[in-house]
Structures are given as C-alpha cells and as structure tokens.
Amino acid sequence: MAMDKFVINGGAKLSGTISVSGAKNSALKILAALLLSDQKCIINNFPFIEDTNIAIEILKDLGAKVEIDKERKMLIVDPSQVCKTNLDPILVKKLRSSILFAGPLLARFGHVEMNHPGGCVIGRRPINMFLDGFGKLGAEVEFTQEGFKLRAKEGKLKGAEIFFPQITVTGTETMMMTAVLAEGKTVLRNCAMEPEILSLAEYLNKCGARIKGAGTHTIEIQGVEKLLGSYFDVIADRIEAGTFVMMGLLTNSEIKVENCNPEHLGAVLPILQKAGAKLEIGKDYIITKPSQMKAISVVTHEYPGFATDLQSPYTLLMTQVQNQSIVHESIFEGRLFFTDQLNSMGANIIMCDPHRVVVNGPTKLYGKKLTSPDLRAGITMVLAGMIAEGTTIIDNIYQIDRGYENIELRLQKLGADIKRITL
Numbered sequence: 001m002a003m004d005k006f007v008i009n010g011g012a013k014l015s016g017t018i019s020v021s022g023a024k025n026s027a028l029k030i031l032a033a034l035l036l037s038d039q040k041c042i043i044n045n046f047p048f049i050e051d052t053n054i055a056i057e058i059l060k061d062l063g064a065k066v067e068i069d070k071e072r073k074m075l076i077v078d079p080s081q082v083c084k085t086n087l088d089p090i091l092v093k094k095l096r097s098s099i100l101f102a103g104p105l106l107a108r109f110g111h112v113e114m115n116h117p118g119g120c121v122i123g124r125r126p127i128n129m130f131l132d133g134f135g136k137l138g139a140e141v142e143f144t145q146e147g148f149k150l151r152a153k154e155g156k157l158k159g160a161e162i163f164f165p166q167i168t169v170t171g172t173e174t175m176m177m178t179a180v181l182a183e184g185k186t187v188l189r190n191c192a193m194e195p196e197i198l199s200l201a202e203y204l205n206k207c208g209a210r211i212k213g214a215g216t217h218t219i220e221i222q223g224v225e226k227l228l229g230s231y232f233d234v235i236a237d238r239i240e241a242g243t244f245v246m247m248g249l250l251t252n253s254e255i256k257v258e259n260c261n262p263e264h265l266g267a268v269l270p271i272l273q274k275a276g277a278k279l280e281i282g283k284d285y286i287i288t289k290p291s292q293m294k295a296i297s298v299v300t301h302e303y304p305g306f307a308t309d310l311q312s313p314y315t316l317l318m319t320q321v322q323n324q325s326i327v328h329e330s331i332f333e334g335r336l337f338f339t340d341q342l343n344s345m346g347a348n349i350i351m352c353d354p355h356r357v358v359v360n361g362p363t364k365l366y367g368k369k370l371t372s373p374d375l376r377a378g379i380t381m382v383l384a385g386m387i388a389e390g391t392t393i394i395d396n397i398y399q400i401d402r403g404y405e406n407i408e409l410r411l412q413k414l415g416a417d418i419k420r421i422t423l
C-alpha cells in the first residue's frame with residue numbers, strides 16, 4: 001500500500017455519476033465516542049479508508065469486538081470487553097486524530113495513557129487545548145517521556161467551564177464527549193460548529209447523553225451516569241462532495257455528485273457560482289456543467305466558512321480560470337506548500353507567506369512526477385493529473401488512501417484514465 005503510485009493520463013472528459021462516501025471526519029469521531037458505553041454501536045454508511053482502518057485497529061487493541069460488513073458499508077462494535085487504557089504507540093503515531101480516544105477512555109475508566117500523536121505536514125498541530133480541557137474537567141496530566149498520562153482526581157471527572165482560545169474541531173468534539181460522563185454541568189464556549197459535531201451530539205443524545213447547543217458556538221452538557229448503545233448513520237462527506245464538484249468544473253464535464261448534502265457546502269457553492277460555475281443543486285446531489293469561469297479570491301474559515309480541506313482543489317481550479325486571485329489559508333500554516341508541485345506542472349502561483357498565495361490563471365499544466373504530502377493536497381494532484389497534458393505519476397498515495405475509498409475505481413467509472421501501480 002505504502003509504495004503504491006497513481007499513473008494518470010490527462011485530458012479525459014468525464015461523464016456519469018459519482019456517489020459521495022460517509023465522512024471520514026464523522027466516522028473517526030463515532031469510533032472514539034462509542035468507547036463511552038459498554039454497549040454495541042451499529043454504524044451505517046461507514047467509509048473503509050486507511051484512517052478509519054487504523055482507528056478500528058486501535059479499538060481492537062483496546063479489547064473491542066469489531067464486525068465488518070464492507071458490502072453493506074456497516075460496522076458493529078461491541079466495546080463491552082474494553083479494559084485497556086493505554087493506547088498502542090505505533091497506532092497512535094499513524095493517526096493524528098487518535099487523540100480523540102483519550103477523552104472517552106478517561107471519562108469511562110478514569111485514566112488513560114498515550115504517546116503524543118505527533119506533528120503533521122500541514123502545520124505543527126499542537127494538543128495544548130486538549131490537555132487544558134482535560135485539566136479543567138478534573139484530570140491530572142502527567143508528562144511521560146513520549147507522551148502523557150491522564151488521571152481523574154478521585155476517579156471521576158467534574159463538569160467545568162471551558163473556553164477554547166482558538167476554534168478547534170476535534171478539541172470541541174473531545175471535550176463534548178469527555179463531559180458526557182462527568183459529574184454536573186459543563187459549558188463549552190467558542191466551539192467549532194461543523195456538521196460532524198452536531199451529528200456526534202445527536203448520536204450521544206440517542207445513547208442517553210444530555211447535550212444542548214451542538215452546532216453553535218456554545219455547548220452545554222449535563223453529565224449522566226452511563227450511556228447506552230445505539231446506531232449511527234455517518235453523514236455524507238462534504239469535503240469529498242466539494243472536491244468532486246471542483247473536479248467536474250476542472251475537466252469541463254457534466255457529472256452528477258450524488259448522496260451528498262449541498263447545505264454543508266453553504267460557503268463553497270456560492271463562491272463557485274460567483275466565479276461562473278454552472279451548477280444544478282438538488283436536495284442531495286449537485287450536477288456540474290461545462291462553465292466559463294473567472295478568478296475569485298477566498299479565505300478559508302471555520303465552518304460555516306470556506307473549508308480549509310477544500311482549499312487545495314480550489315487553488316488548482318484558480319490556475320485554470322481567467323485572472324488573478326488570492327487564496328488565503330487562515331487555519332493551517334504549511335497547507336499551501338503543495339503549490340510548488342503545481343508550479344512544476346506549469347501553474348503560476350506565487351507564495352506571499354505560508355498562509356497566502358497569488359494564483360495567476362489560466363495556465364496549461366503538463367504531466368509530472370509528484371509526491372502527495374497530505375490527503376487534500378494529494379487528491380488535488382490527482383485532479384491536476386486529470387487535466388494536464390501527458391502523464392502524471394503520484395507517489396506516496398497512502399496519503400490519498402487515508403481519506404478516499406477506492407478512489408481510482410470511482411474515477412475510472414467517470415471516464416478518468418487513472419491506474420494504481422503496486423510495487
């Protein structure tokens with residue numbers, strides 16, 4: 001897997017329908033949340049991708065029983081036998097968001113030990129807000145050589161007021177999950193508002209939690225004694241949907257992106273339309289039409305703003321349209337460095353500072369040998385290869401498999417000339 005490459009011959013026109021998978025960034029959270037209970041959780045619309053595979057390995061290592069039904073996109077997890085509370089260091093290193101597992105384990109068992117999940121190519125990605133939050137909820141934090149140990153004072157967490165100094169998605173989710181079993185009331189302020197957070201809160205409430213306000217900046221949690229099991233439908237991946245829409249526009253093709261929720265692209269679709277994209281937007285689908293587009297600048301922003309995870313395909317799109325635009329990545333430093341590789345293909349992108357680039361369009365792109373630095377830049381390289389003249393070879397596609405299920409098969413179905421080479 002790790003050594004696989006994609007070989008893409010550019011220029012193919014696409015047509016047909018592509019179905020959006022369950023959201024990676026929703027599925028990962030439910031896998032952590034279900035540790036709060038000792039009862040079964042049934043998960044539907046589950047995406048079987050590298051990141052969720054690692055999360056499943058973490059659950060199994062902790063003692064959970066996991067039944068997988070890929071055909072029906074279903075997963076059944078029985079966490080009743082979980083008793084281990086130290087997370088496997090090798091698995092933790094493979095998945096930055098393994099920090100999500102710390103809160104539920106701490107809440108249910110009163111202690112947890114893990115290695116630091118480590119840095120990441122899109123920025124430093126510190127975990128200070130997680131550790132501060134655990135501390136506020138009454139955990140003692142002890143640093144070990146490679147990571148940290150958390151222990152609830154007197155065995156039980158206590159509700160608290162937590163203000164996030166910066167908006168954090170997994171931080172909000174982690175504190176929400178952790179507070180569910182704490183004694184008394186917790187108020188979280190300056191919370192992230194992503195749809196995946198609301199969906200997680202709805203699941204927890206179905207299991208007996210008392211959470212109010214998820215999806216807004218203030219979340220209140222009244223602690224409960226225990227949680228039951230329930231079922232969970234993973235919501236559609238809004239990032240996949242947005243990426244596929246941009247793929248339709250980049251290739252000047254009519255494609256239908258189905259099984260998505262266009263409401264979750266509230267900031268993105270109007271910008272595309274303003275730039276000239278012809279889109280037919282239904283309740284659960286988006287159809288792209290060949291369009292004459294022009295440049296529009298964007299600034300990424302926490303939800304409901306323009307998602308940072310869609311910044312890279314949008315930057316590529318801007319290389320193909322008339323005029324100049326500025327793409328301002330406000331969330332992560334380091335998430336624009338992939339533009340170097342687009343320049344090697346013929347793009348004209350000038351980096352002002354790590355957070356901002358000027359994109360001059362339109363430019364013709366030529367096939368090149370590229371290396372995928374992270375998930376979202378990786379899929380953007382696939383799209384770049386699809387519109388470039390000649391052949392593009394992408395290395396390190398593990399980074400793409402982390403978040404996109406069977407991507408080459410799904411793109412081939414639309415008419416793309418893409419092959420996986422396994423070495």
Ligand code: EPU
Binds near residue numbers: 124
């Ligand atoms: N931050 C801190 N300290 C912390 C936590 C975060 O300084 O303790 C900073 C980060 O360095 C960043 C900012 O806060 O500058 C916001 O980061 P956030 O915590 O919101 O990011 P995240 O929760 O780690 C999630 C998604 C990302 C997505 C971001 C932003 C998951 C598993 N990951 O990350 O998704 O880009 O929110 O929307 O939900 C991806 O799917 O490719 C991906 C990177």
